[in-house]
Each structure stands twice: as structure tokens, then as C-alpha cells.
Amino acid sequence: MKNDSTLAYLRRLNPVPHAASVDGAELFERITSLPQERPAPRRSTARRRVALVAVALAATAILATTAFAVANWFGDVVKPAVTKQEYKTAQSELTLPPGVTWPELNVDPNSVTSRGGGGSSAVMIAMGSWECYWADAIRSGDEQAQQRAHAELSSLFANHVVIAPAGASENWFPTGHAFPVVAFADDGGYQYKQQMYADAAAGRPKSLLQSCRANGP
Amino acid sequence: MSIHFDRQSAEASFREVFSHLGAVTAYARRRGSRDPDGIAAEAMTIAWRRLDDVPQDDPLPWLYGTARNLVLAEARRSAPSAPAASADGKHVDQPPVELDPTLERALRGLSQLDREALLLVAWEDLTPGQAAKALGVSPVAFRVRLLRARRRLQASLEEAQTALPSPDLNHPDVEGT
Numbered sequence: 253m254k255n256d257s258t259l260a261y262l263r264r265l266n267p268v269p270h271a272a273s274v275d276g277a278e279l280f281e282r283i284t285s286l287p288q289e290r291p292a293p294r295r296s297t298a299r300r301r302v303a304l305v306a307v308a309l310a311a312t313a314i315l316a317t318t319a320f321a322v323a324n325w326f327g328d329v330v331k332p333a334v335t336k337q338e339y340k341t342a343q344s345e346l347t348l349p350p351g352v353t354w355p356e357l358n359v360d361p362n363s364v365t366s367r368g369g370g371g372s373s374a375v376m377i378a379m380g381s382w383e384c385y386w387a388d389a390i391r392s393g394d395e396q397a398q399q400r401a402h403a404e405l406s407s408l409f410a411n412h413v414v415i416a417p418a419g420a421s422e423n424w425f426p427t428g429h430a431f432p433v434v435a436f437a438d439d440g441g442y443q444y445k446q447q448m449y450a451d452a453a454a455g456r457p458k459s460l461l462q463s464c465r466a467n468g469p
Numbered sequence: 470m471s472i473h474f475d476r477q478s479a480e481a482s483f484r485e486v487f488s489h490l491g492a493v494t495a496y497a498r499r500r501g502s503r504d505p506d507g508i509a510a511e512a513m514t515i516a517w518r519r520l521d522d523v524p525q526d527d528p529l530p531w532l533y534g535t536a537r538n539l540v541l542a543e544a545r546r547s548a549p550s551a552p553a554a555s556a557d558g559k560h561v562d563q564p565p566v567e568l569d570p571t572l573e574r575a576l577r578g579l580s581q582l583d584r585e586a587l588l589l590v591a592w593e594d595l596t597p598g599q600a601a602k603a604l605g606v607s608p609v610a611f612r613v614r615l616l617r618a619r620r621r622l623q624a625s626l627e628e629a630q631t632a633l634p635s636p637d638l639n640h641p642d643v644e645g646t
Contacts, residue, residue: 258619258622258623258626259587259590259591259619261572261626262572262587262588262591262592262622263591263592265568265569265572266499266591266592267498267499267566267567267568268495268498268499268566268592270495271491271492271494271495272491272494272495272498272505273491274490274491274494274506274509276487276490276513279490279510279513280483280484280487283483283487283510283513283514283517284476284479284480284483284517286514286517286518287518288479288517288518288519288520289518289519289521458507458510459514461507462507462510462511462514465507465511465539465542465543465546466511466539466542
């Protein structure tokens with residue numbers, strides 16, 4: 253047998269020889285009603301050079317110091333032990349669905365994290381867990397569990413989620429907000445989640461199921 | 470890549486991308502997804518959200534690459550006892566497509582990337598250049614991988630031939646690489 257005949261053999265045994273015929277008009281409408289991500293602004297070549305030099309300098313500095321020193325320079329970053337403690341403390345403020353336990357938070361021992369990051373991780377884990385709990389309840393037809401998941405997510409968003417101001421840096425973090433909290437970028441993601449929950453509650457769970465698949469524990 | 474300044478032009482661009490919905494659904498089925506419609510819908514949703522990252526001249530490799538990640542994630546998550554559900558929440562539990570047992574054994578013997586390289590060309594009918602984009606490797610690296618994968622599959626099938634009734638492998642190929 254030659255190499256060429258191997259491909260021909262494979263082609264003959266294609267289990268789905270033709271593309272599916274799909275009427276996707278309704279899906280098209282639904283998808284295009286969702287928000288899009290904004291394209292990242294392009295920098296000029298000169299600005300890119302400046303950025304590269306800055307990155308090189310920063311990398312040199314980081315290599316020459318310990319994570320703790322870096323933490324002190326920037327002030328609002330903390331060592332792994334603090335992040336893990338934040339994560340643990342947040343667990344007493346948040347509720348997970350029945351049968352779900354908090355996973356271990358893995359933090360690189362030689363790293364620093366923005367203050368509050370451990371709490372944000374806990375909020376995101378709770379969010380993903382309740383979305384999947386809701387998805388499971390939809391599949392099993394458990395109305396009560398569906399309502400509970402919706403209520404828990406609404407409470408989570410009301411008390412532990414904020415939107416960063418337009419143009420804020422990636423490291424922006426709210427001050428004076430109740431702990432724990434996660435900050436969503438001002439890119440439509442918050443509204444997307446809200447719409448997703450409203451759709452699921454109205455019997456259109458497609459986005460919720462997809463979100464569980466993509467972000468669930 | 471292009472930047473979409475308004476919704477109307479974005480929708481017009483996305484319409485072209487969306488025309489591959491059937492192909493992406495078929496791809497997910499061929500790769501054994503239990504919810505190929507859901508995978509295709511999710512790939513399209515990602516394409517819409519990140520439309521500026523989707524190559525407008527040839528979106529199919531990008532879509533296959535995205536769908537591949539989703540199918541792999543689905544496989545990692547799926548528990549044997551958990552029933553699959555369609556996107557609208559109804560049980561579908563669609564069984565994955567059945568493959569010729571000899572071929573299935575031979576494909577299982579390949580690494581994931583070797584297998585994907587072969588199938589993108591043989592089943593998805595991509596050119597090696599397109600398949601390289603779908604896998605995120607250079608065209609040269611892809612050709613090397615494809616050649617190696619073909620040899621390995623060939624050896625595996627020949628080995629199976631000694632033990633099983635001979636599958637008709639001596640068919641002329643219409644596209645070599």
C-alpha cells in the first residue's frame with residue numbers, strides 16, 4: 253500500500269461525507285444580537301519599540317529581585333499566601349451549589365497577585381458552579397433548582413460583581429467595595445451574562461449551557 | 470483582518486463566516502462530539518464575538534481550530550454516566566458516529582496532532598496550507614507531520630491486514646501532498 257492510497261482509504265471511510273444542511277436563520281439572529289469584543293487598539297511601530305524597551309527593563313528588574321520586592325514596589329500586589337488566605341476567607345462569604353466543594357487554588361509560589369485576586373477567583377468559581385447547577389437543573393427539569401440558581405446568581409452579581417470604568421487598566425480593582433468582589437471589564441461581558449440569565453429564565457438556555465461548558469468547574 | 474465600525478458591516482462579514490455552519494457541524498460529528506450542533510453554535514458565537522480575529526478571506530481553518538478546542542473540552546468534561554443535552558436543554562445523547570473498526574484502531578494509535586493532520590486533509594478536504602492554519606503550525610511543519618502521520622497510519626493498517634480480512638486499500642488517490 254502506498255501513502256496516497258492511505259488517504260484515499262480514509263476518504264472513503266469518512267463517517268459524515270457531506271456537510272450538514274442547517275437552517276441557521278434563528279441562530280444567526282441570536283448570535284448577532286450578542287455584543288462583540290472590541291479589537292485591541294493597534295500601536296504605532298515607534299510606540300511598540302518603546303513598549304518593548306519597557307518590557308525588557310521590567311523583565312531585567314524582575315529577574316534581579318524577589319517576588320516580594322516586586323510586591324513592595326507596586327504596593328497593591330500580594331504574595332501567594334495572602335491570595336490563598338483571601339480565597340479561603342471569601343469561601344465563608346459565598347455559597348456553592350449542593351454537592352460542590354471549593355477546588356484548591358493553585359498559585360505559583362514565586363508569583364504576586366493583585367490584592368483581592370483570591371476573592372475574585374472565589375467569585376468566578378461560584379459563578380461557574382451556579383451556572384452549571386442551573387444547566388443541570390434545566391436538563392433534569394428541576395424547576396426549584398433552576399429558580400434557586402437564578403436567585404443565587406442574581407445575588408452574586410448584585411453583591412460581588414462590579415464593572416470597571418471605561419478605559420481602566422487590566423489591574424483596576426474597586427476600593428471600598430464589600431469583599432469578595434470581581435471586576436468585569438467595560439466590554440459588554442457583564443451585560444452579556446445578564447442577558448444570558450434572562451434568556452435562560454425565559455426558556456432559552458443555549459448561552460447558559462455553552463457558558464457552563466466553557467467555564468464550569 | 471478588518472475592523473468593523475458598525476453593526477451592519479459586522480453582520481455582513483459574519484454572514485460569510487456563518488455560511489460554514491454546516492461544515493463545522495459535520496466536523497464536530499466526525500470528531501465524535503455528542504452535541505455537534507451545540508459545538509458549531511458555540512464556535513459561531515466565538516467567531517461573532519471575535520470577528521476581527523477571524524480571517525475574512527478564508528474563515529474555515531479558524532472555525533475548525535476553534536471547534537477542535539471545543540470538542541476536546543467537551544471530551545474532557547464528559548462523564549460516562551452524564552447524558553448529553555442539546556443547546557435548548559432537551560436530551561439528545563446523540564451517539565458519536567461509528568467508524569470502521571480497523572480504521573478506528575489505527576487512528577487511535579496515532580497521536581492527537583497526527584490524527585488531526587490526517588483528518589483535516591482527508592475528511593475536511595482542507596489543503597495542507599489551510600490545515601496548517603487550523604492547527605496553528607507552519608505549512609512546512611504541517612507537511613512533515615502529515616507525511617509522518619500517513620506513514621504511521623499506513624503501517625498500522627498493514628499490520629491489521631495480516632490479522633483481519635483485507636480492507637480495499639488500493640484505491641487511487643486524487644490528491645497527494
